[in-house]
Amino acid sequence: xxxxxxxxxxxxxGGLAPLLSAAQQVAADDSxxxxxxxxxxxxxxxxxxxxxxxxxxxxDACHRIGRFWEAGSFHLSMAxxxxxxxxxxxxxxxxxxxxxxxxxxxxxxxxxxEGLEAAGKPMAEVVAEYTxxxxxxxxxxxxxxxxxxxxxxxxxADFQLSLAVQAPLAEYAxxxxxxxxxxxxxxxxxxxxxxxxxxxNYFTLTELVHVCQLAGLTPVADGAAAGATDGPTSRxxxxxxxxxxxxxxxxxxxxRLQEPVSVEEQQHGGSAGLLSAVAVLGARLWExxxxxxxxxRDVPASDVGTQRQGDLLIGALSEAEAGAAGGVSxxxxxxxxxxxxxxxxxxxxxxxxxxxxxxxxxVLCTPLTAPEEVRLLLWRWIFARRAGRTExxxxxxxxxxxxxxxxxxxxxxxxxxxxxxxxxxxxxxxGQMLTGALRAQRAELTGLPDHAMRALFQHISGHHxxxxxxxxxxxxxxxxxxxxLRRVSELQSGSDQAGAFAYHPLSLxxxxxxxxxxxxxxxxxDDAGAGSLLxxxxxxxxxxxxxxxxxxxxxxxxGSLRARDARRVYRVSPRHHMFIEVANSPGSCAxxxxxxxxxxxxxxxxxxxxxxxxxEPSFLDDACTRVSMLPRMELQFVAKTxxxxxxxxxxxNADNFDPLHDPHxxxxxxxxxxxxxxxxxxxxxTTPEGAPKWSAVLGFVQCCSHQLQRxxxxxVLPFLMLDEEEAELRSFKRSFVQLxxxxxxxxxxRSVPEQDPAAAVEDVAEEAMARAASGEGLQRANSSQLLQRxxxLQRxxxLQRxxxxxxERAGSLTRSHSGGDTAEPGMAAGEELxxxxxxxxxxxxxxxxxxxxxxxxxFSNMVSWEAADHPLVIFYCSCGGxxxxxxxxxxxxxxxxxxxxxxxxx
Numbered sequence: 001x002x003x004x005x006x007x008x009x010x011x012x013x014g015g016l017a018p019l020l021s022a023a024q025q026v027a028a029d030d031s032x033x034x035x036x037x038x039x040x041x042x043x044x045x046x047x048x049x050x051x052x053x054x055x056x057x058x059x060d061a062c063h064r065i066g067r068f069w070e071a072g073s074f075h076l077s078m079a080x081x082x083x084x085x086x087x088x089x090x091x092x093x094x095x096x097x098x099x100x101x102x103x104x105x106x107x108x109x110x111x112x113x114e115g116l117e118a119a120g121k122p123m124a125e126v127v128a129e130y131t132x133x134x135x136x137x138x139x140x141x142x143x144x145x146x147x148x149x150x151x152x153x154x155x156x157a158d159f160q161l162s163l164a165v166q167a168p169l170a171e172y173a174x175x176x177x178x179x180x181x182x183x184x185x186x187x188x189x190x191x192x193x194x195x196x197x198x199x200x201n202y203f204t205l206t207e208l209v210h211v212c213q214l215a216g217l218t219p220v221a222d223g224a225a226a227g228a229t230d231g232p233t234s235r236x237x238x239x240x241x242x243x244x245x246x247x248x249x250x251x252x253x254x255x256r257l258q259e260p261v262s263v264e265e266q267q268h269g270g271s272a273g274l275l276s277a278v279a280v281l282g283a284r285l286w287e288x289x290x291x292x293x294x295x296x297r298d299v300p301a302s303d304v305g306t307q308r309q310g311d312l313l314i315g316a317l318s319e320a321e322a323g324a325a326g327g328v329s330x331x332x333x334x335x336x337x338x339x340x341x342x343x344x345x346x347x348x349x350x351x352x353x354x355x356x357x358x359x360x361x362x363v364l365c366t367p368l369t370a371p372e373e374v375r376l377l378l379w380r381w382i383f384a385r386r387a388g389r390t391e392x393x394x395x396x397x398x399x400x401x402x403x404x405x406x407x408x409x410x411x412x413x414x415x416x417x418x419x420x421x422x423x424x425x426x427x428x429x430x431g432q433m434l435t436g437a438l439r440a441q442r443a444e445l446t447g448l449p450d451h452a453m454r455a456l457f458q459h460i461s462g463h464h465x466x467x468x469x470x471x472x473x474x475x476x477x478x479x480x481x482x483x484x485l486r487r488v489s490e491l492q493s494g495s496d497q498a499g500a501f502a503y504h505p506l507s508l509x510x511x512x513x514x515x516x517x518x519x520x521x522x523x524x525x526d527d528a529g530a531g532s533l534l535x536x537x538x539x540x541x542x543x544x545x546x547x548x549x550x551x552x553x554x555x556x557x558x559g560s561l562r563a564r565d566a567r568r569v570y571r572v573s574p575r576h577h578m579f580i581e582v583a584n585s586p587g588s589c590a591x592x593x594x595x596x597x598x599x600x601x602x603x604x605x606x607x608x609x610x611x612x613x614x615x616e617p618s619f620l621d622d623a624c625t626r627v628s629m630l631p632r633m634e635l636q637f638v639a640k641t642x643x644x645x646x647x648x649x650x651x652x653n654a655d656n657f658d659p660l661h662d663p664h665x666x667x668x669x670x671x672x673x674x675x676x677x678x679x680x681x682x683x684x685x686t687t688p689e690g691a692p693k694w695s696a697v698l699g700f701v702q703c704c705s706h707q708l709q710r711x712x713x714x715x716v717l718p719f720l721m722l723d724e725e726e727a728e729l730r731s732f733k734r735s736f737v738q739l740x741x742x743x744x745x746x747x748x749x750r751s752v753p754e755q756d757p758a759a760a761v762e763d764v765a766e767e768a769m770a771r772a773a774s775g776e777g778l779q780r781a782n783s784s785q786l787l788q789r790x791x792x793l794q795r796x797x798x799l800q801r802x803x804x805x806x807x808e809r810a811g812s813l814t815r816s817h818s819g820g821d822t823a824e825p826g827m828a829a830g831e832e833l834x835x836x837x838x839x840x841x842x843x844x845x846x847x848x849x850x851x852x853x854x855x856x857x858x859f860s861n862m863v864s865w866e867a868a869d870h871p872l873v874i875f876y877c878s879c880g881g882x883x884x885x886x887x888x889x890x891x892x893x894x895x896x897x898x899x900x901x902x903x904x905x906x
Contacts, residue, residue, distance in 0.1 A: 058110020066118030076161040082149035136172040150205040197282025198387040201379040210567040214238040215257040217277035240569040297356040332443040333435040339428030343553040348448040364550040365401040384421035392421045400429040407434040467577040470602040477695030485617035488535040489627040501533040502625040509541040518561035521570040542585035544593040607691040609675045634705035640666045642677040650734035704744035
């Protein structure tokens with residue numbers, strides 16, 4: 001009996017339990033019965049392991065399918081959202097759709113053993129019938145998901161369907177036909193409402209359900225967002241949806257939609273349910289907007305002289321009656337030079353007509369664009385004249401992002417064009433199916449000149465948004481964030497409602513989507529309240545998503561962003577100030593991704609005398625929404641100290657020597673004087689070219705301010721300077737201040753390594769490789785190792801790493817290559833490589849006054865000046881109390897300190 005079991009040909013009948021029972025009846029020895037019990041308990045798990053371990057995957061799949069066939073059932077249910085899941089259960093065994101499909105694939109590829117059966121059927125037939133049922137289920141699951149996404153009331157979150165695996169295939173087909181019929185009837189019913197009520201075509205079915213809930217026409221679904229009931233919150237959310245239909249809709253329109261359903265409306269709406277609620281919504285939208293022309297957002301009309309013939313034809317045909325006369329359809333196609341320029345072409349199309357596009361006129365396609373969005377825009381275009389939208393120009397832009405099947409669906413809309421307005425299809429790439437099929441309707445559209453486009457955005461900035469400003473700089477740490485906060489502080493201090501003006505930072509990163517950006521804006525709006533004054537600080541990352549330009553166009557030009565999963569809409573308000581901070585990424589990646597940036601009002605910032613602000617931004621509340629500019633006291637203190645040093649007030653040989661001088665008592669300086677003293681102390685030019693970054697300037701100020709404050713508070717110092725017998729001690733403060741300034745400059749210079757252009761680093765690395773190969777200035781024994789490290793340096797340059805970091809790694813990695821503690825040759829090789837690179841380009845990548853030659857050994861153990869007092873201001877006094885015994889100088893450059901003390905402090 002065990003033979004077939006071991007070879008996987010048949011299961012053991014009833015397991016080993018009957019064997020144990022028989023043994024209990026015949027055995028006279030109790031100990032033997034106990035031993036048999038132990039053997040049974042151990043044997044059955046081992047047998048199961050043996051079977052699973054020795055069967056091929058195909059044979060094992062056949063066995064599992066057999067178990068499901070004998071006692072299994074398929075269960076369909078909703079798993080959240082519009083996802084329908086399938087589970088098959090048989091006793092304790094369970095598998096999802098992916099596992100079931102895997103079993104099918106393995107069983108079909110396997111050679112089914114002869115004699116293997118399930119429920120009296122040969123296993124080959126069982127596998128075939130299982131495969132046929134699984135194919136029917138797959139189609140049914142897709143249709144159930146579609147019905148759920150399109151809000152069919154029967155296929156809601158509680159939907160469930162169970163079928164026995166052995167049920168006839170005809171029963172499976174019948175259930176699938178029922179689901180298919182429900183989908184067709186549902187779409188036909190909704191389609192009839194869309195044909196009857198034009199403004200329903202502005203919303204997907206999911207959005208229609210949500211709008212009905214906000215209007216109180218249907219009950220709120222379980223798990224719906226808070227606020228989806230009658231009240232101020234739901235009215236505000238409802239208004240943002242209504243403004244997708246007509247941008248100028250007011251709160252009165254939202255209030256009308258939330259009125260109770262009248263008896264007459266119930267009679268016209270038909271039977272109760274979702275379709276009745278949608279019919280009531282459509283009728284009320286038609287009542288509000290059907291007889292009124294769409295309110296367009298006017299802008300100054302651009303120069304007609306720049307208008308091309310193709311654009312004029314679109315305008316003429318869109319205004320003409322009988323668009324289908326002569327068999328000509330009011331459809332045109334155009335192509336942009338590249339996908340990123342499509343939004344500019346779209347804006348030019350509407351700008352020449354003296355207005356901005358409305359939300360319902362345009363679909364900017366992305367890889368996430370649903371077919372329903374394109375279909376709805378086509379319906380709005382086909383029936384535009386019925387709703388008085390004769391002047392509308394509908395546009396499907398970036399059509400290259402649509403998959404082939406969606407482009408085909410766009411061509412099969414067959415409702416005639418007698419009531420259609422104008423439609424323009426714009427692609428960012430040639431060779432698209434949709435533009436190729438309509439190539440006879442090609443129009444040569446061109447973008448407006450940059451000055452005309454800038455005029456459009458200037459108008460948007462002052463009318464549809466309170467302010468729109470791009471803040472950029474030619475280098476990182478150039479003061480962009482400071483400029484934004486300074487501007488926000490001015491707006492808050494100058495506003496009559498200063499307490500209601502809130503600052504909020506936002507981010508647009510590589511992982512951002514339209515949904516995530518809209519949710520960020522909606523959270524800000526919810527926290528601040530509707531109608532609040534907002535200063536929105538959008539910080540662009542170094543790497544941006546491919547659809548970033550489209551997202552920015554929708555936000556700034558269309559004035560809205562949709563969070564479709566959350567069923568929310570963000571609408572830009574004239575009370576919103578929009579500040580866009582552009583990251584200074586290598587190769588201007590952000591500007592390449594966002595060509596629109598060059599057309600927006602822009603404030604470039606740079607390190608210069610005029611841009612030095614003697615104040616610093618500070619938040620006044622825990623939520624960091626209120627900004628105030630406070631005096632930066634350390635700037636004045638350091639500048640006054642530098643001025644005193646320059647005027648000789650610390651020099652005992654000067655006429656205006658003042659041993660008791662206190663910089664706090666000096667008069668404040670203006671920004672020009674402060675800037676001049678700082679640049680002189682940092683050995684930098686006073687012109688913007690070659691000036692250090694603001695981060696380096698402020699780091700230097702903070703570092704030396706901390707040290708100089710400690711030195712100023714040292715009570716022994718005035719007595720040293722007044723000592724007439726020890727003349728050398730009178731110059732101690734001046735020399736010591738100079739030492740602190742130089743050291744602070746070097747410390748802060750190395751704390752923020754500067755990134756080199758990749759080409760420059762590669763040039764240096766290539767020359768270093770050449771020198772390493774020839775052995776010039778290097779030890780021959782380490783040439784191969786140095787070549788390896790030089791190649792690493794070259795790769796580091798291509799990755800835009802700082803050269804200083806690469807040099808540090810050069811020493812550490814060569815130490816590890818040479819074998820731990822006995823690493824002196826490797827360390828010497830690392831230093832030789834550093835010297836080779838330094839000799840080729842000693843000025844490249846050097847920050848502040850740090851020499852790359854001493855980079856590794858100089859800063860390996862140095863404490864951070866931000867974390868603690870610098871050792872130079874920790875004094876050790878003798879028992880007498882006034883004599884300086886020495887300073888802790890272990891973390892300074894030994895050669896520099898020895899040279900300085902030997903020449904100044906002997």
